[in-house]
Amino acid sequence: MSVITLTINGELVSARSGQSLLEAIRDQGISLPTLCYLDGLSTRGGCRLCLVEISGQARLQPACTTTAGEGMVVVTHNDKINRYRKMILELTFAERNHTCAVCVSNEHCELQTLAAELGMDHVRYDYLNPQLGIDISHEKYGVDHNRCILCLRCVRVCDEVEGAHTWDVRHRGIASRVITDLNRPWGESESCTECGKCVEVCPTGALFDKGMSVGEMKKKTNFLRRILDGREKNQWNR
Amino acid sequence: MAETVKKIRLATVWLGGCSGCHMSLLDLDEALIDLLTRADLVYGPLVDAKKYPEDVDICLVEGAVTNVENLELARHIRTNTRTVISFGDCAVTGNVTSMRNRIPVSDLLNAVYHEVSAPIGPEALKVLPALLKKVIPLHQAIKVDLFLPGCPPHPERIAAVLQALVNGDDVDLPADMRTFG
Ligand code: SF4
Ligand code: SF4
Ligand code: SF4
Ligand code: FES
Numbered sequence: 001m002s003v004i005t006l007t008i009n010g011e012l013v014s015a016r017s018g019q020s021l022l023e024a025i026r027d028q029g030i031s032l033p034t035l036c037y038l039d040g041l042s043t044r045g046g047c048r049l050c051l052v053e054i055s056g057q058a059r060l061q062p063a064c065t066t067t068a069g070e071g072m073v074v075v076t077h078n079d080k081i082n083r084y085r086k087m088i089l090e091l092t093f094a095e096r097n098h099t100c101a102v103c104v105s106n107e108h109c110e111l112q113t114l115a116a117e118l119g120m121d122h123v124r125y126d127y128l129n130p131q132l133g134i135d136i137s138h139e140k141y142g143v144d145h146n147r148c149i150l151c152l153r154c155v156r157v158c159d160e161v162e163g164a165h166t167w168d169v170r171h172r173g174i175a176s177r178v179i180t181d182l183n184r185p186w187g188e189s190e191s192c193t194e195c196g197k198c199v200e201v202c203p204t205g206a207l208f209d210k211g212m213s214v215g216e217m218k219k220k221t222n223f224l225r226r227i228l229d230g231r232e233k234n235q236w237n238r
Numbered sequence: 239m240a241e242t243v244k245k246i247r248l249a250t251v252w253l254g255g256c257s258g259c260h261m262s263l264l265d266l267d268e269a270l271i272d273l274l275t276r277a278d279l280v281y282g283p284l285v286d287a288k289k290y291p292e293d294v295d296i297c298l299v300e301g302a303v304t305n306v307e308n309l310e311l312a313r314h315i316r317t318n319t320r321t322v323i324s325f326g327d328c329a330v331t332g333n334v335t336s337m338r339n340r341i342p343v344s345d346l347l348n349a350v351y352h353e354v355s356a357p358i359g360p361e362a363l364k365v366l367p368a369l370l371k372k373v374i375p376l377h378q379a380i381k382v383d384l385f386l387p388g389c390p391p392h393p394e395r396i397a398a399v400l401q402a403l404v405n406g407d408d409v410d411l412p413a414d415m416r417t418f419g
Contacts, residue, residue, distance in 0.1 A: 099334060100419030101327055101389030107419060116416040121385040122330055122377055129339040129372070215419075 006072040015068045022050055022063040030076055033085060033114050035203055036151040037064040040224040041160060047151055048088055049114070052076050060084065086120050094125040095174065096132065097146040104144075104217035105205030111149060135180075137187030140210060141199050143178065148206035150176055154198035161227065166192040178206075197224075243276075246404050247295045250282030250325070251315060253308040254335040254373060255301025259326035260284065262390035263298070269397045276404045292318050296403055298325035298386070298396075302335040303379045307367035316380040321403060325396075327389040327418055329376040334389070336373035343369050384409055387418045 002017040008028055015024035020043065025032050035047040045065035052063045055073035060081065063074075075081070092111065100106050114120075132145040155167040155178065166189050170179050181189040199207040200219050208217045230236050252260060260283060266273065280294060281287045290311065297319045303309055316322060327333035338346055346369070351360050376382055386399050395415045402409045 093331075097337075097340075098331075098418075099337060100417075101333055103419065107417070112417055112419060113413075115418065116413045119416070121387065121416060122324070122375065122382070124377075126378075127332060127336065127339070129336070131340050 004068060004070040006068055006070065006074060008074045009076055017068075017070075019068045020064055021052065021054075021061075021066040021068045021072070021074065024068040025052070025063055025074070025076055032063060032076055033118060034064060035110060035114065035149065036153065038153050038157075038201055038221060038224065040228050041153060041156040041201075044152060044156070047092075047149070049085055051081060051084060053078065053081060082118070085118055089115050089118060089120045090123045090125055092149050093120075093123050094127050096128075096130060096148065102214055103147060103205040104208045104212045104214065105147070105219075106215040108215070108218045109205060110203035135186050136210060137185035138189075138192070138194075138210070139187065140194055141186065141196065142208050142210050143180075143186060144206050144208070145177060146206075147204045148178060149204055150178070151203055152178070153201040153203065154178060154207060157197045157201045157224070161224065162193060162195050162197050164191045164193050164195075167198060200224075246277040247280045247291070247293060248277040248400075249280050249290065249294045249297040249315075249319065250284065251290075251297060251299045251301075251311065252283050253299060253301030253312065253329070253376070254304030255326060255328040256334075257283070257300070258390040259298075259300040259328075262326075262388075262393055263396055265393040266397055267393075269393070273397075273400055273404065277400075290314055290318060294319040296321045296323065296400070298323050299329050299376055300325045302328045302332045302373045302375055303370065304335055304373045305367040305369050309370065309379055312376060312379045321383045322376075322380065323384045323386055323399070324376045324382045325386050326391050327387055330385050330387050331418060332373050332375045336375075339372045343371060387416060389419055 003014050004017050005012060005014050008025055013028055015027065022032060022037065033049040035049050036044045037050065043064045045062040048062055050063040051060040053075040054061050100112055134142060134144045136142040155169065158167045159165040166180050168179050169176050170183055171177060180186040181191055186192065199209060200223060201221050205217060250260065250263065279285050280291050297315050299315065299322060303312055324330045328335045347363060351362055386395060388395055395411065398411055398415065399409050
């Protein structure tokens with residue numbers, strides 16, 4: 001394993017060659033906000049919360065999809081980056097219908113927690129109040145598009161870890177929706193194995209176990225590491 | 239000679255909300271008594287004052303702006319108040335009150351006052367203030383100085399904010415006291 005050296009927030013640090021910038025930054029104990037990133041899944045660079053400044057590059061770059069490079073000079077927090085991160089969160093809240101007080105994930109939501117941590121105390125943009133549906137046709141789970149932030153963790157875990165590829169995305173941009181089995185109701189899906197992995201990795205109240213009431217939906221994403229490590233060590237038979 | 243400290247003039251207002259934020263204010267319990275040695279409550283649902291007074295130092299505004307009356311009062315508050323606080327999620331985000339935003343106002347009024355047999359029928363519409371097309375958070379109606387989130391905000395949060403303001407300190411809540419919901 002070769003080691004590289006780079007500068008993060010003015011400190012000379014070392015990282016493993018091939019590591020992502022996000023991992024290198026977090027290894028230094030620096031907290032960098034992320035929403036679409038999840039340890040164990042492929043990286044996507046979708047939410048843009050992990051944006052950092054890299055010397056010599058005109059634009060901010062997402063740390064999760066950037067490989068740490070020898071001699072890189074990186075800044076993780078400054079007024080401009082902090083301002084952008086807040087704006088990203090505000091736009092996320094404005095785009096769909098988030099009503100934390102009546103949400104299954106109230107008090108256990110990654111988006112809600114990040115908003116408080118990053119000081120997003122109000123939304124300056126007009127709320128779009130889109131007309132979105134809920135699909136509760138599945139026997140065990142439901143999807144509430146009002147709370148979906150299009151992080152696509154569900155799509156990736158179902159494809160990459162469960163191997164079912166039930167989830168996909170239809171449309172583009174603001175019209176994007178996560179769909180099951182080429183846009184059939186989830187309950188009619190033939191590919192879904194009912195493993196519940198998508199529900200567990202969803203950072204918001206968008207995917208939930210049926211029967212959960214306000215604030216009852218608690219998720220544990222650390223199961224993913226256990227499954228993947230176990231696979232690597234051949235601890236599982238199937 | 240005893241020094242007389244000028245008392246803070248505190249107002250509270252109830253716009254498009256459920257009064258839960260005011261209930262949470264009452265849940266300050268003894269802290270409320272302490273607070274009222276430093277502040278006079280000059281207006282609000284908890285006191286008998288008909289008109290929003292002039293020269294108010296701090297106003298806690300509960301609820302979103304949902305009708306023309308709310309809008310007028312909000313503007314009046316802004317003109318007469320030094321520190322306006324969005325008090326609770328409905329004021330801060332629109333929250334539950336704004337869940338009607340996806341329904342056209344005419345459909346809404348039909349459903350509530352015409353289509354069902356309710357104790358109060360269409361005659362209510364003659365006296366009720368006209369609804370805005372969309373419910374808006376307070377900061378979209380007037381400039382807001384401080385945001386105090388929560389549905390309702392926990393009494394601890396209210397106490398922390400009011401104590402800081404009464405002492406003339408900066409309000410600096412920790413992250414876990416700034417969450418919505
Ligand atoms: S998903 Fe999270 S941010 Fe959205 S309403 Fe639910 S708790 Fe709030
Ligand atoms: S429950 Fe499992 S198989 Fe079904 S959609 Fe979710 S991740 Fe895919
Ligand atoms: S349903 Fe959940 S996991 Fe899937 S994209 Fe939406 S927020 Fe992300
Ligand atoms: S975590 Fe890097 S873009 Fe989402």
